[in-house]
Amino acid sequence: MVENIEAFEESLLSLDRIQAKEILTQEPDTALFEALETVVVPTMESIGQKWEEGEVALSQVYMSGKICEEIVEELLPLDDETRIEHPNIAIMVYRDFHMLGKRIVLTFLRASGYKVSDYGHQESIDEIIKRIKSDKIEILLISVLMLNSALHLKELTDAIKAANLSTKVVVGGAPFRFDTHLYQEVGADAFGKSASDIIDIIDTLKAK
Numbered sequence: 001m002v003e004n005i006e007a008f009e010e011s012l013l014s015l016d017r018i019q020a021k022e023i024l025t026q027e028p029d030t031a032l033f034e035a036l037e038t039v040v041v042p043t044m045e046s047i048g049q050k051w052e053e054g055e056v057a058l059s060q061v062y063m064s065g066k067i068c069e070e071i072v073e074e075l076l077p078l079d080d081e082t083r084i085e086h087p088n089i090a091i092m093v094y095r096d097f098h099m100l101g102k103r104i105v106l107t108f109l110r111a112s113g114y115k116v117s118d119y120g121h122q123e124s125i126d127e128i129i130k131r132i133k134s135d136k137i138e139i140l141l142i143s144v145l146m147l148n149s150a151l152h153l154k155e156l157t158d159a160i161k162a163a164n165l166s167t168k169v170v171v172g173g174a175p176f177r178f179d180t181h182l183y184q185e186v187g188a189d190a191f192g193k194s195a196s197d198i199i200d201i202i203d204t205l206k207a208k
Contacts, residue, residue: 048196157187
């Protein structure tokens with residue numbers, strides 16, 4: 001299995017989609033869902049960690065996730081019964097126009113077999129609350145790059161609580177990496193330093 005992970009990571013970093021797909025499908029008796037847990041997720045976590053350590057470029061992280069996402073969508077459609085049992089998750093950027101962080105996390109999750117609603121860029125708290133209620137969102141992921149945008153999140157988390165919603169808020173982005181207590185100040189339930197943190201965070205929140 002370690003050999004598969006190493007080979008899969010190498011194929012992703014070299015942008016070899018054909019080889020990556022072959023690695024995931026080389027054992028016909030092994031379900032792709034199992035491969036997601038044993039190969040795709042640890043590989044994406046490894047690539048995310050290497051980016052944190054400066055060993056790979058951000059573009060490689062994004063493209064690796066994109067290749068995984070495309071392969072998973074092809075081999076394991078969204079309505080497939082073997083998809084991961086998971087809470088209703090949405091992701092968005094709030095009062096901030098820097099979308100790359102959101103795209104990487106979204107791609108990472110979809111590549112790992114999760115279904116996620118993409119809310120894009122949002123500024124209206126009323127609209128966000130409406131969508132959370134309509135989609136029965138249990139975990140809301142929010143990406144910001146600018147400190148001012150991060151500080152405005154307190155208004156949103158207060159509104160979620162005022163609406164008596166049990167939605168958990170997870171934040172990420174530069175302001176929260178610089179100040180590891182900021183997520184608590186804005187009323188979030190957790191924060192991620194990188195995309196590779198998100199699976200563990202979701203698992204932790206599911207257990208609560």
